[in-house]
Amino acid sequence: MRRHLLLAAVIVLASACAGEELRPGPEGGTVVIGQVGDAQDLLPPFHSDIAGRIVAELVFDPLAELGPSLNVVGDSAFAPRLARSWRWSPDSLTITFALDPEARWHDGRPVRAQDVAFAYRTLKDPANAAPRAGDLANVDSVVAIDSLTASFHFARRYAEQFYHATRVVPLPSHRLDSIAPGQSLRTHREALAPVGSGRFRFVSWAREVAIDLAAVPDHYRGRAKLDRVILTKVDAVPGLAQVVAGEIDVWEPLASHEVPATSASEHVRVVTGPGYLYSFLGLNARDPQDTLRPHPLFGDRALRRALTMAVDRDAVRRAAMDSLAFPGLGPFVRAQTTADTTIEQIPFDRTVAEALLDSLGWTARERDGTRRRGAQRLAFTILFPSPALPRMRAAVALQEQLRQVGVSVTIRGLDPRALGPAVQSGRFDAVAWTWQTAPSPTALRGSWMSRSIPGAGATNYWAYSNPAFDRAVTDGIAALDLETRRASLRRAYQLIVDDAPAIWLFEARNAAAVHRRFDTPPWRSDAWWLTLGDWTIAPDQRLARDARPATP
Amino acid sequence: MLRLLLGRVAQAVLVVGLVVSATFVLIRLAPGDPYAAVTEDPTLAPEVSAGLRRAFGFDDPIATQYVRFLTRALRGDLGWSSARQQTVGEALADTLPNTLLLMGTAVLLGLVGGVALGAWQGWKPHSTMARLSHQAGVVGLAVPEFVLALLLLLGPASLLGLFPVARMRSVVAPDGIGGLLDLLHHLVLPAFALAIGLVAVVARHQRAAMAGVRDREFIRAARAKGVPEREVLVRHALRNSLVPVLTLLGVILPSILGGAVLVESIFAWPGMGSLMIEAVNARDYHLVVGCAIVGSASVVAATLLSDLAVLWADPRLRSRR
Numbered sequence: 001m002r003r004h005l006l007l008a009a010v011i012v013l014a015s016a017c018a019g020e021e022l023r024p025g026p027e028g029g030t031v032v033i034g035q036v037g038d039a040q041d042l043l044p045p046f047h048s049d050i051a052g053r054i055v056a057e058l059v060f061d062p063l064a065e066l067g068p069s070l071n072v073v074g075d076s077a078f079a080p081r082l083a084r085s086w087r088w089s090p091d092s093l094t095i096t097f098a099l100d101p102e103a104r105w106h107d108g109r110p111v112r113a114q115d116v117a118f119a120y121r122t123l124k125d126p127a128n129a130a131p132r133a134g135d136l137a138n139v140d141s142v143v144a145i146d147s148l149t150a151s152f153h154f155a156r157r158y159a160e161q162f163y164h165a166t167r168v169v170p171l172p173s174h175r176l177d178s179i180a181p182g183q184s185l186r187t188h189r190e191a192l193a194p195v196g197s198g199r200f201r202f203v204s205w206a207r208e209v210a211i212d213l214a215a216v217p218d219h220y221r222g223r224a225k226l227d228r229v230i231l232t233k234v235d236a237v238p239g240l241a242q243v244v245a246g247e248i249d250v251w252e253p254l255a256s257h258e259v260p261a262t263s264a265s266e267h268v269r270v271v272t273g274p275g276y277l278y279s280f281l282g283l284n285a286r287d288p289q290d291t292l293r294p295h296p297l298f299g300d301r302a303l304r305r306a307l308t309m310a311v312d313r314d315a316v317r318r319a320a321m322d323s324l325a326f327p328g329l330g331p332f333v334r335a336q337t338t339a340d341t342t343i344e345q346i347p348f349d350r351t352v353a354e355a356l357l358d359s360l361g362w363t364a365r366e367r368d369g370t371r372r373r374g375a376q377r378l379a380f381t382i383l384f385p386s387p388a389l390p391r392m393r394a395a396v397a398l399q400e401q402l403r404q405v406g407v408s409v410t411i412r413g414l415d416p417r418a419l420g421p422a423v424q425s426g427r428f429d430a431v432a433w434t435w436q437t438a439p440s441p442t443a444l445r446g447s448w449m450s451r452s453i454p455g456a457g458a459t460n461y462w463a464y465s466n467p468a469f470d471r472a473v474t475d476g477i478a479a480l481d482l483e484t485r486r487a488s489l490r491r492a493y494q495l496i497v498d499d500a501p502a503i504w505l506f507e508a509r510n511a512a513a514v515h516r517r518f519d520t521p522p523w524r525s526d527a528w529w530l531t532l533g534d535w536t537i538a539p540d541q542r543l544a545r546d547a548r549p550a551t552p
Numbered sequence: 553m554l555r556l557l558l559g560r561v562a563q564a565v566l567v568v569g570l571v572v573s574a575t576f577v578l579i580r581l582a583p584g585d586p587y588a589a590v591t592e593d594p595t596l597a598p599e600v601s602a603g604l605r606r607a608f609g610f611d612d613p614i615a616t617q618y619v620r621f622l623t624r625a626l627r628g629d630l631g632w633s634s635a636r637q638q639t640v641g642e643a644l645a646d647t648l649p650n651t652l653l654l655m656g657t658a659v660l661l662g663l664v665g666g667v668a669l670g671a672w673q674g675w676k677p678h679s680t681m682a683r684l685s686h687q688a689g690v691v692g693l694a695v696p697e698f699v700l701a702l703l704l705l706l707g708p709a710s711l712l713g714l715f716p717v718a719r720m721r722s723v724v725a726p727d728g729i730g731g732l733l734d735l736l737h738h739l740v741l742p743a744f745a746l747a748i749g750l751v752a753v754v755a756r757h758q759r760a761a762m763a764g765v766r767d768r769e770f771i772r773a774a775r776a777k778g779v780p781e782r783e784v785l786v787r788h789a790l791r792n793s794l795v796p797v798l799t800l801l802g803v804i805l806p807s808i809l810g811g812a813v814l815v816e817s818i819f820a821w822p823g824m825g826s827l828m829i830e831a832v833n834a835r836d837y838h839l840v841v842g843c844a845i846v847g848s849a850s851v852v853a854a855t856l857l858s859d860l861a862v863l864w865a866d867p868r869l870r871s872r873r
Binding site: 041127129415446 | 713
């Protein structure tokens, strides 16, 4: 036994002492980013998760990058990247990008206009099932004028032309064009070990363990100050322990229950900023038994409003997220340029809510206090994705609050893969849901506009429909200036809040734990990793791991 | 001997085939599919999932998918893992050695520790220490691996900081000998969590077996011939008492594999256990079937090896065959 202890002590000591030589100067260091999920895809057209997005956006430069104002109307908020400059045609139907002649792929080949056209074709190819192909619905073609000039031709003028053009992230055609027609690029070996154009290059990917990136020494925008970026997959419990122990440098998003332990750690500090997720209880307007009929409860606007009025949403927010959330105001977040915090909300008033329910005929009571109207009980089921702890807490709080006005709520957590088909097919009463917003408000088309409108309502699982709301959203998206857009969307937000197709619960704040040794630029909550190239570590703060180079 | 081997191999192929076919069908009957999970991004339309389902052939009838799977599997192609974005063969090759390292270490510790402890307990049945250690073994039997793993994670790893809380290597691991030490450092707790139960089980059986041979005639005869006590213990008593323990090994291997699934998950050890959980959660059909092949084949192989070990240890069985 004594010998075993001795051996363990030797291993511990030797492992701890295995250090490397540290490099003085402003450049150098490694950042270890903890992620609860591994990346699915690393190429820009395909990524659909946060880890994949981080890698794709560090390894690949876009033509131009949206700045922190997140204004997607026009091009004023964009900074040049692979495109050194751009110009609009007089009719605004063509944008021509002039590429930076110094820009190189990580294999040394120059970035050329053909790579822009290739990326466009990749996004449009149905075989690739690219998630954001819909952004290019109004792009007629992308043409390489010469090796350093690429033109985007649009079918019509609209506010987000430039934003959509920048969604076409150039891909190295010389490495990827060998794929057979009709075959998906997703499984191409180059898609899994991408050669990009960003300030960090891909080094290795150990599935479900880590993705390793290294700074490109001679990058056209200047070398990143950090040497190395490691994204490592770790489950929540050991992940938090590693953050507190200082083994992980960035842990994001930080859950509310993780904040106390993180704040007490000597190794990390907590950074907060605006969030980009809003959570709500979606009330299905369709009957789960027959989706062509209205829902027996939620088909009634007055009942939806009464239920909203019965809920103390601020208490639900606190129960679910503590201080890491703002009250939900509607289908938007405060960080969006089109947000409006003056939208008049349905107030919390339990007495009025009870009177409303009485007036709607829900007067009889069962022994447990549940209201009845004839043979119909005022009862429904809330679904939530079982791993989502805040939404489970919110559902529990809602259950208790609604019980107080005679509404019986059953809560059911489902595996996300079982929840998806149930919600998409309309076989549910209510669902605790979260939407991630984008800088553009166009996501409203899919998630809240009527399903009967072609190209809209694809993710409007709760089947909300109001032609006046549809018109206001359409006008807002079509507006060519920000003020008109804001005015139309304000009208839309007020309509949807009044209709109460959902109980708006909370808007999560973005919180992250960051190791104290990093000096970081202002925290950009929408995409904090975009500034990673400018993170620095003072030489005297560096750890042994800061000196270990990436090895392919 | 050869006939025995061929017969057992044929049985093994049949068992693995049945397990794989059942897994193939059952995982497809579970709710959802590899592309069913809805994301929180409303711009990712359901059509994208439908397109991916079509592209990878998951919208075909189960029978069509099964025939396609068999055709490819016979060529050594187990399909594409939608969760890991690599072939199933690559996923298994990445993780199987890690599990073998963990399980191999645990089994070695469990066998050596259990046999030594049980042999001592059986050889000295009236010693106070032997009786105490025998009683303490009940705790080892009663505490499930995952509970022990959590206790180790909480104590030596989190509170005392003596061992890493997770993974197989440090995120930024050193090279060379430093890397090897780093690996061993990470191996201690998960291997210990798996081995403790095994030590208790093996020791219990070994003790009983040892008690059974301790007073047999051949032991007394060896002593009468003047064979040194240590040699009597090791060459005569221990070898003859090993048969039940070796038989036991084949039986308990599946439970060790089950324990490894949880222990790997708790310590984020990138092995087959974590892979299986990930595959089932992600409804990664091809990967689930790949794991079923490896899991069932390894259990069948372990049973076969255990039978062969029994034959080695007991010459009477060989002569009967």
